Amino acid sequence: MDLHHEQLAQVFLSGDEEKALNYTYRLLENHPRAYVFENLITPAMYHVGKLWENNEISVADEHLATAICDFVLSKIESDHEVPKRRQQQSYKVLLFGVEEEQHYIGLKMVADTFKEHGWRVRYLGPDLPMEHSMxxxxxxQPDVIGISAALSYRIPAIKKSIEAFTQLEWKPTIMIGGRLAYKFDLSEFESDQVMVIKNIGHLTHWFKEGREESINETS
Incomplete structure (x- = not known):
């Protein structure tokens, strides 16, 4: 199904909060959140980024679209509260963007996905220096640490984070995500403790197929 992500990108760029929210909610009536995140919101924001890269919109336009998207995601989270589940007291995830990384929309969708599966989530936002994250x-003491980056310039920060987090005594699972994981081959960083998550669909599959086994193996 064509979800018209370019149309949603234009709604974000228009600054019309209600129109963006209504457009998204209509899709949520017929599709799971993970599907809407993966097939509508993510490509819409990638399209906004491409318009900026091609000098078709200004930095201010890009910031406006991000703010509107942020508003929509926050409303989705507050209006679709997830019932508490048994696992909620057992599994914890901490999420943040590495130092100097300003993109955070993907992180918010990942945080929402973890909450939907009953996890306790600590979302620290973008651009977090190593010492503060530690x-x-x-x-x-999360079971999963999720780090995100968009640009190849952040690879040294990703590598530094992995080196530090793999030394933690309780051996958390480390997930690398963001546009960087989608666009580049990061398989060199993968191990029994470290995995690359390319998109929301990949994360959803992990929940269905290997979450508990993955955590138990690295704990």
Whole structure:
């Protein structure tokens, strides 16, 4: 089904919060959140990014579209509260963007997906220096640490994070995501403890096929 992601991108760029929300909610009536995230919102924001790269829109336009998308995601989360599940007290995930990484929309969708599956989520946002992330990680002791980046320039920060997090005594699973994971081959970083998540569909598949086994193997 064609979800008209370019049309939604234009709605984001128009700054019309209600129109963007109504458009998205109509799709949520017929499709799971993961499907809408993967097939509508993600490509819409990629399209906005492409327009900016081609100098067809300004930085201010790109920021406006991001703000509208952020509003839509926040409303989806608040209006579709997930019932508490038994696993919610057992599994914890901590999510953030590496230092100097400003993109965060994908992270919000990942956070929502974890919440939908009953996890306790600690979302720290973008551009988090290593020393600050480590303080929160040691305090929260998550089962999964999710780090995100969009540009190849962030690969050294990703590598530094992996080196630090694999030394943690409780051996959390480490997920690398964001546009960087979608566009580039990051298989060199993968191991029994580290995995690359290319998109929301990939994450949903992990929940269905191997979440508990994956955590138990690295714990």
């Amino acid at each position: 303080l929160q990680i040691r305090k929260f």
